[in-house]
Amino acid sequence: MSLSQVFRRKIFWFFDILKGNDIKKHFEDIKELIENPHIQSSIDKKEEYLQKILQHAVSTTWFYQKYSGYVSIADFPVINKNVIRDNFEEFRSSKYKLKDCVEISTSGSTGAPFSVLQNKSKRCRNTGDNLYFSSKSGYEIGQKLVYIKIWSENYKHNPLSRFWWQNIYPKSVFDLSDKEINSLIKKLRRNTSKKSFLGYTSAFTTICQYLDKIKASPIESNVQSIITMSESMNDYVRISMKKYFGIEPISRYSNNENGILAQEDRNAPSKFVINSASYFIEIFELDKEIPVLPGNKGRIIVTDLHNYAMPLIRYDTGDIGTMDVDESNTSYLSSVAGRKLDLIYNTKGEIIPSHVSYKLCKYGDYKQFQLIQYGKKDYTIKLNTDKKVDEPTVLQEFKGYFGDDANIDIQYVDEIPLLSSGKRKEVTNTYHI
Numbered sequence: 001m002s003l004s005q006v007f008r009r010k011i012f013w014f015f016d017i018l019k020g021n022d023i024k025k026h027f028e029d030i031k032e033l034i035e036n037p038h039i040q041s042s043i044d045k046k047e048e049y050l051q052k053i054l055q056h057a058v059s060t061t062w063f064y065q066k067y068s069g070y071v072s073i074a075d076f077p078v079i080n081k082n083v084i085r086d087n088f089e090e091f092r093s094s095k096y097k098l099k100d101c102v103e104i105s106t107s108g109s110t111g112a113p114f115s116v117l118q119n120k121s122k123r124c125r126n127t128g129d130n131l132y133f134s135s136k137s138g139y140e141i142g143q144k145l146v147y148i149k150i151w152s153e154n155y156k157h158n159p160l161s162r163f164w165w166q167n168i169y170p171k172s173v174f175d176l177s178d179k180e181i182n183s184l185i186k187k188l189r190r191n192t193s194k195k196s197f198l199g200y201t202s203a204f205t206t207i208c209q210y211l212d213k214i215k216a217s218p219i220e221s222n223v224q225s226i227i228t229m230s231e232s233m234n235d236y237v238r239i240s241m242k243k244y245f246g247i248e249p250i251s252r253y254s255n256n257e258n259g260i261l262a263q264e265d266r267n268a269p270s271k272f273v274i275n276s277a278s279y280f281i282e283i284f285e286l287d288k289e290i291p292v293l294p295g296n297k298g299r300i301i302v303t304d305l306h307n308y309a310m311p312l313i314r315y316d317t318g319d320i321g322t323m324d325v326d327e328s329n330t331s332y333l334s335s336v337a338g339r340k341l342d343l344i345y346n347t348k349g350e351i352i353p354s355h356v357s358y359k360l361c362k363y364g365d366y367k368q369f370q371l372i373q374y375g376k377k378d379y380t381i382k383l384n385t386d387k388k389v390d391e392p393t394v395l396q397e398f399k400g401y402f403g404d405d406a407n408i409d410i411q412y413v414d415e416i417p418l419l420s421s422g423k424r425k426e427v428t429n430t431y432h433i
Helices: 003-018 022-035 040-060 081-086 120-137 153-157 178-190 201-213 235-245 354-363 391-402
Strands: 101-106 114-119 144-149 168-172 195-200 223-229 250-255 259-265 268-274 279-284 297-304 315-325 331-339 368-375 378-384 407-412 427-429
Touching (some): 081 114, 178 201, 250 315
Antiparallel strands (some): 250 259
16 A cells, blocks of 8 residues: 555544544444344344434425324335425425535436435445445555546646545546547556546446557556446446456446445446445336335335435335345345336337347447337437448347337437436437336
8 A cells, every 4th residue: 555545544534533433433334234234233223224214204304294104114105306306395304404414416317407415424424335335346545546427617627626635536528539548548557556447337438449449458557446337337348447457347336316325246246235234225116116026127216224314215216126135145136227218128018138239349349339219119229430330130130139020220320429417328218118
């Protein structure tokens, strides 16, 4: 560990001591509850967290007060962004003044603005979650963190801001031209200190495609961990990031309004460790308010155990996943398929894996591609490429996935723009079955 990393680590914990060791207490609690899920004290603590937030919700918010006679969480309704947006004040706890809360906003995948309030202890809990799950990936406090996401316009003008203290190298997803990526790679090669990556899957895709194009050799840069967020991992990024940076990336499932909900086990890819210390997670049927059996795909429903400023009970994240149980009887997510609006269906109305879009890779090198379903039997494949593909073969293969009666249109485009969130959807459904 370098002296600068040790210094930053000590500074971080020094400021936490001044604030009463709040983050450290949360970190130790999270570690204990997740790593010892079956001991009685962990079971009791998680049940206590659940009962406290339910009681707090019915006692201090207008929205939940009508459920004061509840027997269990099953008596609470499923809510979503629209319900919260339309009843914002009714979700606010009367115990917290606005000045004592932090407003967390996101444009969301649909582009519609959405905000929630979080109390200060919840913010510390999120930091504890971040430290715990980052440590499980190989990251340590003080390491350089190459953080690729959408940043506000003024981030470049604050060289001595928190980025220096936290050793963050911020990189905007809007600054990933060939020239910008080349500059980033040069900086990585020169800097031999331990470092980690955190960013959107689509951003890593762009970087790897550039490295493929220039036939780059592996980047010797002392990378310790790579975490993808906000978008589903794909095999191309998993294989290519390991090829170029020597570390297999892991996928993190999180959102702005809650925090880190689950993260892939570094030793067991595709097994997402649920953050059961901070959330109670259920899986419901796609179109009914009924829990599904383990192993079945459904909507991911989250109860935040630590946001007392704005309790979110049975919050429909809009995401789709599958929960299974391992040999030790511990629940985990075996898949996180992204938002319901990103699901692709065949002509019979059956869900097919969204990663089917990556079958396109064998037909050419693309700058970008996108698969869209816009009707029950209607699909468009958008390709940003300099060369035309073997269209008859592509159509034949994809009819095998969608159905022989599928109407598939191949379009060549100059650009597939980023969303306002900074992400680029490779699969989207405008038909909404």
